[in-house]
Amino acid sequence: MKMLVLFVLITLSLSVNTVLSKERPEVDLLNMTLEQLMEVKITIASKTEGTVTQAPSSVTVFTRSQIEAMGITELGELLNYMAGTQVLFDVASIGSTNNASVRGSVGFGNDVLYLFNGQRLNNYHSNSANMIYRRLSLHNVEKIEVIRGPGSALYGSTAFSGVVNIITTDASHQRNDVTLETGENHSYRAAANFSYNVGKWGIATSAQVMSDEGQAYSGLYDRFNRTEGNARDPRHGHDLMLTAHYGNLQFSVLSTLYKTEDYYLFRGGLSPRNDLETESTLLALNYQHEISASLTGHYRLGMQQGTVEGVVLNGLGRSIPFPQEDAFIGPNFEQQMRNGEAYWIWQVHPAHTLTFGFNREKADTPRAYTQANYDIFAGRPPFPYLTTVTPLLSRRLVTDEKVVINGLFAQDEWRINDAWYLTAGLRYDDYNLVGSVFSPKTALMYHANEQNTVKLLYGQAFNSPSLSVLYNTTNGNPTIQPTKLRTWELIWWYEQNHFRNGITLFYNEINDAIAWVSMKDKASLIAMNADEQTTSGLELETTWQPTSAWQINANYTQFFKNDTSFPVANGTPRPEDWLSNRFGSFSVNYQYDDQWNFNFNGIIHTAAKALSQDPISVFNLMSSYHYTPKLELFVNVKNVLNENYNSIASGSLGTVNGNAVYELPRRGRWFYLGLKYSF
Numbered sequence: 001m002k003m004l005v006l007f008v009l010i011t012l013s014l015s016v017n018t019v020l021s022k023e024r025p026e027v028d029l030l031n032m033t034l035e036q037l038m039e040v041k042i043t044i045a046s047k048t049e050g051t052v053t054q055a056p057s058s059v060t061v062f063t064r065s066q067i068e069a070m071g072i073t074e075l076g077e078l079l080n081y082m083a084g085t086q087v088l089f090d091v092a093s094i095g096s097t098n099n100a101s102v103r104g105s106v107g108f109g110n111d112v113l114y115l116f117n118g119q120r121l122n123n124y125h126s127n128s129a130n131m132i133y134r135r136l137s138l139h140n141v142e143k144i145e146v147i148r149g150p151g152s153a154l155y156g157s158t159a160f161s162g163v164v165n166i167i168t169t170d171a172s173h174q175r176n177d178v179t180l181e182t183g184e185n186h187s188y189r190a191a192a193n194f195s196y197n198v199g200k201w202g203i204a205t206s207a208q209v210m211s212d213e214g215q216a217y218s219g220l221y222d223r224f225n226r227t228e229g230n231a232r233d234p235r236h237g238h239d240l241m242l243t244a245h246y247g248n249l250q251f252s253v254l255s256t257l258y259k260t261e262d263y264y265l266f267r268g269g270l271s272p273r274n275d276l277e278t279e280s281t282l283l284a285l286n287y288q289h290e291i292s293a294s295l296t297g298h299y300r301l302g303m304q305q306g307t308v309e310g311v312v313l314n315g316l317g318r319s320i321p322f323p324q325e326d327a328f329i330g331p332n333f334e335q336q337m338r339n340g341e342a343y344w345i346w347q348v349h350p351a352h353t354l355t356f357g358f359n360r361e362k363a364d365t366p367r368a369y370t371q372a373n374y375d376i377f378a379g380r381p382p383f384p385y386l387t388t389v390t391p392l393l394s395r396r397l398v399t400d401e402k403v404v405i406n407g408l409f410a411q412d413e414w415r416i417n418d419a420w421y422l423t424a425g426l427r428y429d430d431y432n433l434v435g436s437v438f439s440p441k442t443a444l445m446y447h448a449n450e451q452n453t454v455k456l457l458y459g460q461a462f463n464s465p466s467l468s469v470l471y472n473t474t475n476g477n478p479t480i481q482p483t484k485l486r487t488w489e490l491i492w493w494y495e496q497n498h499f500r501n502g503i504t505l506f507y508n509e510i511n512d513a514i515a516w517v518s519m520k521d522k523a524s525l526i527a528m529n530a531d532e533q534t535t536s537g538l539e540l541e542t543t544w545q546p547t548s549a550w551q552i553n554a555n556y557t558q559f560f561k562n563d564t565s566f567p568v569a570n571g572t573p574r575p576e577d578w579l580s581n582r583f584g585s586f587s588v589n590y591q592y593d594d595q596w597n598f599n600f601n602g603i604i605h606t607a608a609k610a611l612s613q614d615p616i617s618v619f620n621l622m623s624s625y626h627y628t629p630k631l632e633l634f635v636n637v638k639n640v641l642n643e644n645y646n647s648i649a650s651g652s653l654g655t656v657n658g659n660a661v662y663e664l665p666r667r668g669r670w671f672y673l674g675l676k677y678s679f
Contacts, residue, residue, distance in 0.1 A: 033545065033548070034497075034498055034499075034500065034543060034544075034545035034551065035497055035498075037063065037543070038051060038052070038053070038495060038500060039051055040052070040061055040063060040143070042055060042059060042061055042145045043145070044057075044059065044115075044145035044146070044147055044151075044163060044165045045057040045059050045147060046154070046355065046411060046413060046423060046425075047154065047298075047343060047345065047355050047411075048345055048353060048355060048413065052493075053453050053493050053495065054421075054445075056413075056421075056423035056441075056443030056445065056455070056457065057147045057148075057149060057151070057443070057457065057459075058084075058147065058148040058149050058457070058489055058491060058504055058506075058539075059145065059146065059147055059148070060082045060083065060145075060146045060148065060541075061143060061144065061145050061146070062078060062081075062143060062144045062146075063142075063143050064141060064142050064143060064169075066553075066587075067138055067141065067144075069587075069589055069597060069599045069622065069624075070587055070599050070601050070620075070622055071599065071620065071622030071634070071636035072138060073137060073138055073139065073189070074135055074136065074137060074138060075136040075137075075138060075144070075164070075166065076097075076098030076100075076130075076135075076136070077098075078138065078144065079100045079146075079164070080585055080603045081553075081555075081585045081587060081601070081603070082146060082148070082555070082585075083148065083502075083504070083539040083540070083541050083555035083556075083557055084102055084103045084148050084504075084506075084537070084539050084557050085100055085101065085102050085103075085148070085162075085557075086100075086101045086579055086580060086583060086605070087099065087100050087101070088100075088101055088578065088579075088647055088648070089647035089664055089666060090647065090648075090649055090650050090664070091264045091265060091266055091267075091649055091653075091664060092266060092650065092651075096134075096233070096260065096263065096264060096265065097130045097131075097134045098130065098134075099128075099130065100112050100162070100164075101161075101578075101579060102148055102149075102161040102162035103148065103149070103161060103162075103506060103508060103535055103537065104508070104533070104535035104537070104559060104562040104576065104579060105160070105161035105162075106533070106564070106575035106576065106578065106579070110122075110126060110127035110128040110158070110463070110466065111127070111158065111160040111161045111162075111463050111483075112129075112158070112160070112161055112162045112163070112164060113129075113151060113155055113158040113159040113160070113162070113163045113164070114129035114130075114133070114136075114164050114166070115155075115163065115164065115165040115166065116165075116166050116168075116254065116282060117165075117166070117167055117168060117252065117284065117286075118165060118286075118300065118341075119282065119284050119300065119302045119304075119339070120158075120302075120337070120339060120361070121133050121282075121304075122158045123306065123335045123337065123363070124335070124337070124363045124403045124464075124466060124467055125333070125335050125365055125368065125398065125466060125467045125468055126466050126467075126468055127157075127158050127463065127464070127466040131278075131306075131308060132278050132280050132306035132307075132308060132335065133256065133278075133280060133306075134258060134278055135235065135237060135258050136166065137191075137208050137210075137239055139179065139191035139193070139206065139208045140168050140169050140191075140193055140206035140208075140241060141166060141167065141168055141169070142167050142168060142169045142170075142173055143167050144164065144165065144166055144167065145164075145165045145167065146162060146163065146164050146165070147159075147162055147163040148162055148504075148539075149161070149162065149457070149459060149487055149489060149506065150439075150441070150459040150460060150461030150485055150487055151163035151461065152427060152429075152437075152439035152459075152460065152461035152462055153409065153411070153425040153426065153427045153439045153440060153441035153459060153460075153461075154409060154411070154425065154427065154441075156359070156405065156407045156427060156429045156439070157405065157429060157431070157437075157462060157463060157464040157482070158463055158464075159461060160461045160462070160463040160483070160485055161461075161485070161508075168206070168241065168243070169193055169195070169204060169206065170195070170202070170204045170243045170245065170250070170252075171195045171196065171197050171202025171203055171204040171243065171244075171245060172197070172202065172245075173195065173204075174195055174197070175193045175194075175195050175204070176193060176194050176195060176678060176679050177192070177193050177676055177677060177678040177679070178190075178191070178192045178676070178677050178679075179191045179192070179674060179675070179676045179677075180674055180675055180676075181634075181636075181672050181673065181674025181675075182672060182673065182674065183636075183670065183671050183672025183673060184670045184671055184672065185212050185213050185214055185215055185234075185670060186211075186212070186213040187210075187211065187212040187213065187672060188210070188211055189208065189209070189210040189211075189672075189674075190208070190209050190210075191206070191207065191208040191209075192205075192206065192207050192208075193205070193206045194206070200246050200247045201244075201245070201246055202244065202245045202246075203242070203243070203244045203245075204242075204243045204244075205240075205241065205242050205243075206240075206241045207238070207239070207240045207241070208238060208239050209237075209238040210235075210236065210237055210238070211235075211236045212234060212235050212236070213232065213234050214232035214233040214234035214235065214262065214263065215232060215233060215667050215668065215670065216230070216231075216232055217229075217230065217231050217232065217233070217263075217665055218230050220264070220268075220270060220665070221268045221653050221654055221656065221661045222268060222270045223267065223268040223269055223270075223653070223654045224269060224270070224271075224313060224315075224316050224326075226270055226271050226313060226326070227270040227271065227272070229270070230270075231262050231263045231264065231270050232262050232263060233260070233262070233263040233667070234260060234261060234262055234263070235258065235259070235260045236258070236259050236260070237256070237257055237258030237259060238256075238257055239254065239255065239256040239257070240254075240255045240256075241253065241254045241255075248287060248288040248289065248290075249285075249286070249287050250284075250285070250286045250287070251284070251285050251286075252282075252283070252284045252286075253281070253282065253283050253284075254280075254281070254282040255280070255281050255282075256278075256279065256280045257277070257278070257279045257280075258277070258278050259275070259276065259277045259278075260275075260276050261273075261274055261275045261276070262274055264653075264664065265310070265312040266312040266314075266330075267312075267651070267652075267653050267654065268653040268654045268661065269312050269313035269314055270313065271312070271313035271326070271328075273311070273313065273326075273328065274310075274311065274312045274313060275310050275311055275312075275330075276308070276309075276310030276312075276330070277307075277308075277309050277310060278306065278307065278308050279306065279307045280304065280305065280306040280307075281304065281305050281306075282302070282303075282304045283302060283303045283304070284300060284301070284302045285300065285301045285302075286298075286299070286300045287299045287300075291344075294346060294347040294348075295344060295345070295346045295347070296344065296345045296346075297342065297343075297344050298341075298342070298343050298344070298345070298357075299341070299342045300339075300340065300341045300342075301339075301340050302338070302339045302340070303336075303337070303338045303339075304335075304336070304337050305334070305335070305336050305337075306334070306335050307333060307334045307335075307367075308331050308332075308333040309330070309331065309332055309333070309371070310330040310331060311328040311329060311330035311371065311372070311373075311389050312328065312329065312330055313326055313327075313328060314327050314328060314329040314372075315327030315329075315374075320381055320382050321374075321381025321382045321383055322374055322382070322383065323382050323385070324374075324385040325373070325385075327372065327373065327374050327376075327383075328372060328373050328389055329370060329371070329372040329376070330370070330371055330372075330389070331369075331370070331371070331397070332367055332368075332369040332370070332371040332391040333365070333367055333368055333369075333397075334365065334366050334367040334368075335363065335364075335365055336363065336364055336365075336366060337361065337362070337363040338361070338362050338363075339359065339360065339361040339362070340359060340360050341357065341358070341359035341360075342357050342358060342359075343355060343356065343357025343358075343409075344356060344357060350415075351414060351415045351416070352412060352413070352414055352415075353412070353413040354410070354411070354412050354413075355409075355410070355411045355412075355413075355425075356409065356410040356411070357408075357409060358406070358407060358408045358409070359406075359407045360404075360405070360406050360407075361403070361404070361405045362402065362403065362404050362405075363402070363403040364400065364401075364402045364403065365398060365400065365401075365467065366400075367391070368396050368397045368398040368400075369391045369392055369393055369395065369396055369397060370391075370392050370395060370397060371389050371390060371391040371392060372386065372389065372390070372392060373385065373386050373387070373388060373389050373390070374386060375392060376392070377392055377394060377395045395473070396473055397468070397472065397473060398467050398468055398471050398472055398473065398476070399471040399473060399476075401433065401467060401470070401471050402432075403431075403432065403433060403467065404431075404432040405429060405430065405431050405432070405464075406429070406430045407427060407428065407429045407430075408427065408428045409425065409426070409427035409428070410425065410426060410427075411423065411424070411425030411426075411441075412424055412425070418447075419446055419447050419448065420444070420445070420446055420447075421443075421444075421445040421446075421447070422442070422443070422444050422445075423441075423442065423443040423445075424440075424441070424442045424443075425440070425441045425442075426438065426439070426440050426441070427439045429462075431464050431482075433464075433465075433470060433478075434464055434465060434470075434480070434481060434482055435481075437462045437464075437482055438460075439459075439460050439461060439462060440458075440459070440460055441457075441458070441459040441460070442457070442458050442459075443455060443456070443457045443458075444456045444457075450495075451494055451495055451496060452492070452493070452494055453491075453492070453493040453495075454490075454491065454492050454493075455489070455490070455491040455492075455493075456488075456489070456490055456491075457487075457488070457489040457490075457491070458486075458487070458488055458489075459486075459487050460484065460485060460486050460487075461484075461485040461487075462482040462483065462484050462485070463482060463483040463485075464482045465480040465481070465482065465483075465514060465527070469514055469527045472527075474524075475519075475524055475525055475526045475527070476527070477526055477527045477528060480514060480527055480528070480529060481512055481529055482512070483510060483511070483512050483513050483514060483529070484510070484511045484512055485508060485509070485510050485511075486508070486509045486511075487506060487507065487508045487509070488506070488507045489504060489505065489506045489507075490504070490505045490506075491503070491504045491505075492504075498544065498545045498546060499542075499543070499544050499545075500541075500542070500543045500544075501540075501541065501542050501543075502539070502540070502541040502542075503538070503539070503540055503541075504538070504539040504541075505536075505537075505538055506535075506536065506537055506539070507535075507536045508533070508534065508535040508536070509532075509533075509534055510531075510532060510533040510534075510535075511532055512529035512531075512532075513529070513530075513531035513532065513533055513564075513566075514527050514528070514529060514530075514531070515527070515528060515530040515531040515566045516528075517530050530566055531564055531565060531566035532564065532565040532566075533562075533563065533564045533565070533575075533576075534561055534562075534563050535559065535561060535562045535563075536559070536560045536561045537557060537558055537559040537560055537561075537562075538557070538558045538560070539555065539556075539557050540555060540556045540557075541554075541555045542554050542555070548591075549590055549591050549592070550588075550589070550590055550591075551588075551589045552586070552587070552588050552589075553586065553587045553588075554584065554585070554586040554587075555584055555585055555586075556582075556583075556584035557582070557583055557584065558581065558582045559579075559581045559582070562576045562579065562581065563576060564576055572652075572660070573609070573610035573648065573662060574609075574610075577608060577609035577610040578608060578610050578648045578650075579608055580605040580606045580607065580608050580615075581606060582605075582606045583603070583604065583605040583606065584603070584604050585601070585602065585603045585604070586601060586602060586604075587599060587600075587601040588600045588601070594626065595625055595626045595627075596623075596624070596625055596626075597623070597624045597625075597626075598621075598622070598623050599621070599622040599623075600619065600620075600621055601619070601620050601622075602617060602618055602619035602620060603616075603617075603618050604616070604617045608648065610648050610662060611646055611647075611648055611662075611663060612663070613645060613646055613663075616643060616645040617641070617643060618639050618641075618643050618645065619639070619640045619641055619643075620636070620637065620638050620639065620640060621636070621637045621640050622634065622635075622636045622637075623635050623636075630677060630678045630679060631675065631676075631677050631678075632675065632676040632677075632678075633673075633674075633675050634673065634674055634675070634676070635671065635672075635673045636671060636672055636673070636674075637669065637670075637671040638667070638669065638670050638671065639667060639668055639669045639670070640669060641669070642668045642669035643668070644665075644668065645665075645666050646663040646664055646665055646666060647663070647664045647666060648662045648663060648664070649662050649663070649664055
């Protein structure tokens with residue numbers, strides 16, 4: 001209830017402040033008024049263009065100007081500002097990462113589908129995107145479209161609890177700018193965007209390089225007492241993207257490399273020698289064909305390759321079984337994926353728009369090995385010392401299975417009359433490793449008038465088991481079946497010129513969720529379809545622009561129910577206890593004259609049962625000054641109040657006095673300043 005009251009108070013307090021402030025002329029710092037934002041076209045919900053109000057799904061869209069005004073540079077931070085979504089920080093054998101939980105999902109990143117200009121980023125080894133794309137930069141993003149809820153009827157596997165499509169700048173956007181920034185923790189970032197058009201030809205490039213030595217932490221759980229609980233969280237990396245088009249034919253390539261060391265990496269093995277590096281290449285060829293006035297074809301070929309290499313302290317040296325020095329173990333992994341898609345949008349009749357198509361994906365894992373400085377698979381200890389970290393090629397983590405998925409989908413958007421609209425869709429997926437799945441979807445929408453729209457949605461989704469679950473060489477289970485989701489949503493949208501409000505009620509049933517179950521010997525675990533989950537809740541969303549100077553965004557989510565059925569051991573948190581039952585976020589933007597822009601934003605969560613901390617409130621402040629129309633200076637302060645808060649790990653880091661350690665510290669206050677020059 002306190003969260004709901006806070007949501008209302010933020011809106012009321014700002015409205016009073018607006019009344020007391022002097023009316024100012026409309027300025028261009030945010031580029032778009034609320035009326036223009038309401039008309040932003042999206043395609044994620046149906047592959048046809050429409051607004052958020054018209055979409056047959058629960059949809060959120062973030063524009064470039066909103067993202068820049070808030071001072072957000074990474075996707076993991078941005079998703080905190082979406083209704084129904086909590087972003088969890090976690091560590092695992094593949095390193096530290098952010099995982100989005102949508103409407104209570106507890107898949108830790110493997111049940112949300114991430115698309116990059118419509119191309120799948122999720123791999124089939126873990127079903128997650130952040131295994132390889134762990135730091136998705138926003139420096140060249142034009143907008144981000146998100147479905148909250150199932151998307152399998154269009155996108156197939158992993159489009160389970162949500163779908164995120166990252167749409168980048170291309171030559172048609174005419175974007176040319178350079179951004180330089182520096183700040184605490186010896187951090188710096190340089191980013192640039194360049195575009196050029198001549199006739200039918202166009203080219204756009206973007207690049208970013210960043211380095212951050214990390215904040216200092218003390219008192220961390222240190223399983224081997226090598227650092228006395230002291231560590232940092234550094235991160236370094238760069239990415240480069242090139243897009244070229246000729247008419248309706250477009251080619252793009254994205255290359256990324258990110259690295260981290262020190263910090264927690266895995267299970268409390270602190271060491272300055274911890275290291276993790278991810279590298280990826282993403283290629284895409286797209287063509288849009290105007291076949292006739294009523295029929296348009298869309299075609300895409302894509303390929304991606306990603307690698308993960310790293311090591312982490314995993315055993316003490318100078319004693320059996322590691323006589324030479326400390327033992328370091330980590331992944332040596334490579335994933336390859338090729339995909340193709342073709343779909344057509346056909347205006348069959350003034351009242352019917354038919355979308356239909358197919359796609360095919362193939363994936364394999366050429367490398368999936370453990371690498372170490374001891375041969376831990378050679379036999380009984382003491383293990384042979386390998387001098388340097390070496391891939392143990394004799395033992396794969398996952399057997400070399402090929403994934404082949406073929407999908408067919410069709411959808412009809414029927415305009416029954418001026419007020420009633422019905423969208424119905426069905427997709428069929430054939431997965432060579434687990435069989436076939438049908439995913440239906442229906443959306444009935446009633447546009448009562450220009451201000452009021454009501455939607456009733458029903459959808460099903462599935463999440464195929466990952467290769468690491470099916471064919472793990474230690475405890476894989478090839479009999480695992482896909483996890484299934486059924487969901488109902490009731491949505492009311494109210495819009496005026498300066499105000500937009502949305503209320504969503506949702507109900508989810510998840511069946512055959514995958515859980516790790518103890519085998520009869522109690523000494524090992526095996527994956528099984530052993531869990532069920534029921535979630536229901538309320539989402540509130542408000543956008544308000546009372547004057548041309550102010551814009552306020554806020555959302556609030558409350559779970560009425562979030563229960564899983566899988567029994568857990570005493571002292572182990574239940575999956576639903578990782579999450580807050582009430583949470584929200586806000587962003588308040590104020591423009592002054594034609595030069596200043598201030599953005600105050602934050603997230604507010606009630607306490608999660610699994611964490612021994614009070615409710616958290618993390619606030620940020622972004623201030624920018626346009627020295628000239630082309631030159632912008634800015635200061636960004638993260639966690640302004642220096643909130644001391646934690647996240648929960650998906651597994652125990654270790655044990656202290658018989659109690660398992662699950663908590664991971666988050667960053668305190670830090671700031672950076674910079675400049676952006678547009679030309």
